Amino acid sequence: MPVISVGTICVKTMGREAGRKCVIVDIIDENFVVVTGPKALTGVRRRRANVRHLEFTPLKINIRRGASDEEVVKALEEAGLLEEMRKPVKPILRVM
Numbered sequence: 001m002p003v004i005s006v007g008t009i010c011v012k013t014m015g016r017e018a019g020r021k022c023v024i025v026d027i028i029d030e031n032f033v034v035v036t037g038p039k040a041l042t043g044v045r046r047r048r049a050n051v052r053h054l055e056f057t058p059l060k061i062n063i064r065r066g067a068s069d070e071e072v073v074k075a076l077e078e079a080g081l082l083e084e085m086r087k088p089v090k091p092i093l094r095v096m
Helices: 070-077 082-086
Strands: 007-014 021-027 032-036 047-050 054-060
Touching: 021 070, 070 082
Parallel strands: none
Antiparallel strands: 007 021, 007 054, 021 032, 032 047
């Protein structure tokens, strides 16, 4: 299991938002995190997500825990990752 931390960029692998990138903004426990796209940027709204439904990338931005969507967009701009976030990805399907 990869290390889960606030600011890690992930790809959703399940649900209607599968294939879209999101950012971890808070950690609930070892099984659930709060992610956001933000919705205006990637189409992923702020929601609780199971870590088994996320594919972690090596990309990370510097944000505080519980950051707002505006703060996430600003951090993505500073890191030069806005265009990278807009690109949809075909998620790797894992058998659980």
